[in-house]
Amino acid sequence: xxxxxxxxxxxxxxxxxxxxxxxxxxxxxxxxxxxxxxxxxxxxxxxxxxxxxxxxxxxxxxxxxxxxxxxxxxxxxxxxxxxxxxxxxxxxxxxxxxxxxxxxxxxxxxxxxxxxxxxxxxxxxxxxxxxxxxxxxxxxxxxxxxxxxxxxxxxxxxxxxxxxxxxxxxxxxxxxxxxxxxxxxxxxxxxxxxxxxxxxxxxxxxxxxxxxxxxxxxxxxxxxxxxxxxxxxxxxxxxxxxxxxxxxxxxxxxxxxxxxxxxxxxxxxxxxxxxxxxxxxxxxxxxxxxxxxxxxxxxxxxxxxxxxxxxxxxxxxxxxxxxxxxxxxxxxxxxxxxxxxxxxxxxxxxxxxxxxxxxxxxxxxxxxxxxxxxxxxxxxxxxxxxxxxxxxxxxxxxxxxxxxxxxxxxxxxxxxxxxxxxxxxxxxxxxxxxxxxxxxxxxxxxxxxxxxxxxxxxxxxxxxxxxxxxxxxxxxxxxxxxxxxxxxxxxxxxxxxxxxxxxxxxxxxxxxxxxxxxxxxxxxxxxxxxxxxxxxxxxxxxxxxxxxxx
Ligand SMILES: Cc1cc2nc3c(=O)[nH]c(=O)nc-3n(C[C@H](O)[C@H](O)[C@H](O)COP(=O)(O)OP(=O)(O)OC[C@H]3O[C@@H](n4cnc5c(N)ncnc54)[C@H](O)[C@@H]3O)c2cc1C
Numbered sequence: 001x002x003x004x005x006x007x008x009x010x011x012x013x014x015x016x017x018x019x020x021x022x023x024x025x026x027x028x029x030x031x032x033x034x035x036x037x038x039x040x041x042x043x044x045x046x047x048x049x050x051x052x053x054x055x056x057x058x059x060x061x062x063x064x065x066x067x068x069x070x071x072x073x074x075x076x077x078x079x080x081x082x083x084x085x086x087x088x089x090x091x092x093x094x095x096x097x098x099x100x101x102x103x104x105x106x107x108x109x110x111x112x113x114x115x116x117x118x119x120x121x122x123x124x125x126x127x128x129x130x131x132x133x134x135x136x137x138x139x140x141x142x143x144x145x146x147x148x149x150x151x152x153x154x155x156x157x158x159x160x161x162x163x164x165x166x167x168x169x170x171x172x173x174x175x176x177x178x179x180x181x182x183x184x185x186x187x188x189x190x191x192x193x194x195x196x197x198x199x200x201x202x203x204x205x206x207x208x209x210x211x212x213x214x215x216x217x218x219x220x221x222x223x224x225x226x227x228x229x230x231x232x233x234x235x236x237x238x239x240x241x242x243x244x245x246x247x248x249x250x251x252x253x254x255x256x257x258x259x260x261x262x263x264x265x266x267x268x269x270x271x272x273x274x275x276x277x278x279x280x281x282x283x284x285x286x287x288x289x290x291x292x293x294x295x296x297x298x299x300x301x302x303x304x305x306x307x308x309x310x311x312x313x314x315x316x317x318x319x320x321x322x323x324x325x326x327x328x329x330x331x332x333x334x335x336x337x338x339x340x341x342x343x344x345x346x347x348x349x350x351x352x353x354x355x356x357x358x359x360x361x362x363x364x365x366x367x368x369x370x371x372x373x374x375x376x377x378x379x380x381x382x383x384x385x386x387x388x389x390x391x392x393x394x395x396x397x398x399x400x401x402x403x404x405x406x407x408x409x410x411x412x413x414x415x416x417x418x419x420x421x422x423x424x425x426x427x428x429x430x431x432x433x434x435x436x437x438x439x440x441x442x443x444x445x446x447x448x449x450x451x452x453x454x455x456x457x458x459x460x461x462x463x464x465x466x467x468x469x470x471x472x473x474x475x476x477x478x479x480x481x482x483x484x485x486x487x488x489x490x491x492x493x494x495x496x497x498x499x500x501x502x503x504x505x506x507x508x509x510x511x512x513x514x515x516x517x518x519x520x521x522x523x524x525x526x527x528x529x530x531x532x533x534x535x536x537x538x539x540x541x542x543x544x545x546x547x548x549x550x
Contacts, residue, residue, distance in 0.1 A: 015166035015254035047343035058201025205247035230424035292383030
């Protein structure tokens with residue numbers, strides 16, 4: 001008889017409570033992973049699957065270094081587990097431990113497994129660990145209100161007190177079983193994964209955290225709205241932010257380990273504050289996990305209290321051009337091609353492409369963009385992805401004002417912080433490699449002689465703009481406003497339309513940091529990137545910088 005540690009996320013040895021508990025049971029310990037056919041090519045892009053397999057190989061290697069190993073089974077989890085519980089597989093489990101997962105698919109699966117374990121007399125325990133807060137316990141507390149601002153998430157966190165410290169790696173008993181190896185990506189996908197950027201696994205996660213925290217000044221001064229959307233000079237694929245999200249998504253890195261590493265950097269020093277700081281970013285993650293667990297239909301337009309009804313269009317050609325990076329807007333196209341090629345995109349890049357797809361230019365449903373991100377992102381995360389798409393579509397109480405539309409051709413004063421050398425665009429849109437930098441974000445404005453010299457005729461070698469931004473923007477603003485007016489929609493709280501919590505923008509404003517945006521824009525008069533200065537004051541209260549974090 002043995003205790004199984006069912007790895008799903010939490011692909012690490014450090015701060016792994018299910019592993020600690022399994023070892024403490026005194027039974028033999030069987031670490032295993034199930035490759036579930038639910039997560040097939042239609043749901044998971046090659047880069048994320050490769051990241052997963054690399055993470056499993058890293059885990060297996062670390063366990064082998066301790067005389068144990070990882071067993072990988074393939075099949076529908078309930079079918080695999082019924083065999084492990086019944087002793088038909090290479091092991092016979094009398095106990096099983098796993099980390100709780102609050103995504104809807106995982107919840108339903110785990111409920112079924114808990115029932116099976118109960119019926120089979122197997123001790124089963126799920127333990128909170130993927131987030132700083134115990135999400136279900138927090139949501140179940142009397143008086144819990146879904147947080148829609150940094151202030152409200154901070155109130156929840158402060159009431160809980162300090163987060164528990166990470167667990168040490170326990171002494172794992174040896175395991176001698178053959179077979180059930182981690183497959184290679186070539187066995188499962190025809191496509192080649194990207195070689196840029198993010199090797200999967202706990203070893204790389206801890207090394208990346210260590211690299212980040214060795215630059216104490218970077219951590220202390222981190223302000224998300226000031227980071228570049230176009231990567232680091234010389235390495236446009238390397239994020240200007242920490243790049244920890246894929247590791248947090250798969251649990252190669254414990255969020256508590258990250259939290260306390262940052263804490264050690266900033267303690268006793270002057271440092272940035274939430275929502276802009278690194279701790280602020282991790283708190284946004286908690287906020288979206290709580291919302292995902294507490295708000296029914298959080299991933300839908302209908303029946304979702306965090307989503308205003310907007311009559312989005314549905315045009316497959318527009319969506320396909322956006323997804324393929326062929327809109328004729330080089331900044332948008334470079335970002336979307338980066339996503340496809342590498343599985344990553346900077347946060348402000350995500351702002352730009354999400355705004356462009358929805359209320360900014362193409363007027364497509366946020367759920368369509370959400371699905372593309374869900375398939376292609378290395379860090380695709382149900383709660384965080386839905387929460388951020390709601391934010392960017394302008395439909396949630398925590399959204400930026402719907403009329404704050406990004407210019408898809410970002411100049412030096414844009415809050416999208418895009419390089420003006422064109423390095424990022426040239427890397428991901430090679431058709432424009434020889435286009436002079438001054439035309440790079442608007443290549444259709446280059447004289448034909450310049451286009452010929454650059455070897456890129458617009459409309460032949462690279463598309464013309466798919467929509468006229470100025471016209472699309474005006475039409476969309478009118479449609480959005482009409483939808484709100486038609487419904488007599490209450491203005492979101494942050495517009496001053498309700499007495500409650502004013503939203504994350506307000507938190508940013510009151511923090512006293514970044515009250516003046518880049519380029520001297522006052523944060524309380526959030527102009528659009530295109531210079532539209534409809535003042536929020538019209539509705540009463542002031543706002544903070546809208547690019548704080550979400
Ligand atoms: C439309 C859209 C969709 C997004 N989808 C996802 C997603 O599926 N998965 C995901 O992890 N992030 C998502 N984000 C949030 C954010 O863009 C990424 O977490 C961030 O870019 C990852 O890079 P980083 O690790 O360098 O972040 P850093 O700035 O270094 O932040 C550190 C960590 O904080 C967390 N974090 C940062 N920003 C946010 C945020 N806005 N919301 C919640 N957590 C945050 C992440 O875990 C991140 O790794 C999305 C943002 C937008 C605008």
